[in-house]
Each structure stands twice: as C-alpha cells, then as structure tokens.
Amino acid sequence: MTWLDLLNNMPGFFLVFIRMLAFFTMSPVFSLTGVPVQVKIGLSMVVSMVIYPSLLPMAAPIGWTYFFQLIEQALIGLCLGFAAALIWAAVQMSAALIDMQMGFVIAGLFDPQTGTQMPLMGRLHYVVATLLLLAYDGHHLLLKGILESFRWISPVQAGLTWKGFDGWLTDGIAQMFFLALQISAPIVGALFLADVILGVIARTVPQMNIFVVGLPIKMLLGFFCLLLVLPGYLYLFSEVFKRLIAYMGQLVQLWGGA
DSSP states (O other), X not given: OOHHXXXXXXXXXXXXXXXXXXXXXXXXXXXXXXXXXXXXXXXXXXXXXXXXXXXXXXXXXXXXXXXXXXXHHHHHHHHHHHHHHHHHHHHHHHHHHHHHHHTOGGGOEEETTTTEEEOHHHHHHHHHHHHHHHHTTHHHHHHHHHHHHHHHXXXXXXXXXXXXXXXXXXXXXXHHHHHHHHHHHHHHHHHHHHHHHHHHHHHHOTTSOHHHHHHHHHHHHHHHHHHHHGGGHHXXXXXXXXXXXXHHHHHHHHHHTX
8 A cells, every 4th residue: 555545545544533532432441531541542543443444445535524524423432432331320320329228328439430429339339340341351342332333334424313312312311220220129129128127116116216226237238238149240230231232233223224
C-alpha cells in the first residue's frame, strides 16, 4: 500500500476510530477512571487498525457530510457503551437495595473508579462482578459486540433511524430494575423478615430499645446471608453479562435495519 493509498483511507479509518473511542469511553470496565486516557486511545487505535482492512473499500469524502458522519459514529459508540453500562448498573442498584435494608445508606463511600458515591455493598458487588466479567472473558464479548456493529451499521451509512429507540431504552431500564431485584431478593427478603420479627418483639416487649438492638442484628444477618448467596452470584452475574450483550445486539439490529 502506497502513501497515497494511506492518505485516501485516513477519513474512513478515522470514522472507525471515533466509534471505538466513544465506546471505550462509556462501556463498563474500559470506562473506569483507573484506566488512563492514553490506554483508551491506544486500544481504540489498535482495534481500529485490525478491523479497518475488513471494511474496505469504504468511500468517505471530506466535507460537511463527513463532519456529520463523525458525530454519528461518536453517537453510535456512546449509545452502545451506554447500553452495556445501563445493564451493568443493575449490580450497583442491587447493592443499594441491600444497603438500604442493612442500614448502610448513611455510610456511603466515594468510589474513585467511577467518580460517584457508592454504597458499601455496592463496592463489594462491583469488584466481584468486574472480576467475574474478566474471568468469563466478558471484555472479549464487549469487543465482539462493538466489532459486530460494523457489520450491521456501516461507518458511511446514510443515517440512523430513531424509530423504536424509546421502546429499546424503556426495555433496558426495565431489565436493569429486574436484574437488580433478582440479585438483591434473597438478602432483602431475609432482612424484611427480620424487620417483621423485630416489629413483633417491639410490640410484645416495649421496654426493649429495638432500634439499638435491631441495627447490629440486621447487619450480622445481612453479612451471613451474603456469605450464603455469594456462590449464587456466579449464575446471577453471568445472567447480567448475557443480558448486556443481548441488549447491545438489539440496538445494533435496530439501527442496522435502517
């Protein structure tokens, strides 16, 4: 390939690069603040160089149309990353529900990885889920999902259709809540029964300060239940990974059918 060919292919390559960079900026694991910006840019560049030859020939003339194509590619990458992050948020939401029952809501931690306030159990859930994601080659599945998007949505596609996007987004939010309830249900259910029992004790023994006694009991019960259900997280988090990839695929097929 001559230098002239390289220059002619640069506009098309840059379209691929922008989509990859936007995806890594938004997707789980890759978007953590602990991952340097240089790594994200370098990884986007390497993956783009690998996938670009399979997309040739790809005409991307410079002009106002090309400027809008750059914005469109960034939007596609951000939306695909957001799709993965939306389902991934079920892990933190489930931990927030557990913390609410255990009384850890007031003891939130600032998470330097995400730059947000995270509950105590949320940090534990996030670390376990991230390790399982890497152990199950989930990061490879994320890469496969974004690479598959180039087969359905060409970088030089005329435009995207937003028909059905609202239904796709609503379905993702519903899946996030449903998965969060699935993950937190065993512990939240046990703590709810503990609240009922403590309420009965408070009515039968009014002299007992149930608020002082109940809080450490619920904490101990919560940790005990967590130890019991921790092996089940292998299945629950693997279900989150499957839904995550499937949800990204729904958006790719929605736009790919345009």
